[in-house]
Amino acid sequence: FTGEPDDTIQYLLVLDAINFCFWRRDGDPGEQWEYEPLAAQLRAAVLRDRTALSAENLAAMTPEALQEILGGKLMPQHSERVRLLREVGCELARSFQGSAAHLVRAAKGSASRLVWLITAHFPGFRDESVYHGEQVRDPEH
Numbered sequence: 001f002t003g004e005p006d007d008t009i010q011y012l013l014v015l016d017a018i019n020f021c022f023w024r025r026d027g028d029p030g031e032q033w034e035y036e037p038l039a040a041q042l043r044a045a046v047l048r049d050r051t052a053l054s055a056e057n058l059a060a061m062t063p064e065a066l067q068e069i070l071g072g073k074l075m076p077q078h079s080e081r082v083r084l085l086r087e088v089g090c091e092l093a094r095s096f097q098g099s100a101a102h103l104v105r106a107a108k109g110s111a112s113r114l115v116w117l118i119t120a121h122f123p124g125f126r127d128e129s130v131y132h133g134e135q136v137r138d139p140e141h
Contacts, residue, residue: 054098059093
């Protein structure tokens with residue numbers, strides 16, 4: 001994606017928020033996906049409507065709205081992706097004036113501070129999950 005810098009940063013945060021688990025489990029609705037088609041659908045959404053990935057739209061995300069953004073298709077763990085997009089939208093609005101660019105600027109040029117800010121404000125980026133009722137973490141993080 002190439003666009004205005006602030007739009008590009010917003011696009012990248014949204015893409016990264018839902019860039020996980022592309023394989024389907026038994027009984028999981030949705031199609032098989034890969035990174036490139038996901039990125040292309042998000043790009044197309046932004047080109048159609050520059051506000052498609054705004055904090056306001058993300059905070060109000062519905063399964064149907066995400067399906068529309070994805071060209072009418074469902075992804076594995078679709079409802080989890082909707083939840084994560086709402087989380088991103090709400091927190092951007094609450095803490096960063098609705099803009100991923102403000103999040104990046106808050107890091108003041110420090111990559112480690114940016115990682116800290118992202119994981120502090122967006123739990124979906126923490127590589128944690130609930131498994132059989134227990135919180136589990138990626139041992140690498």
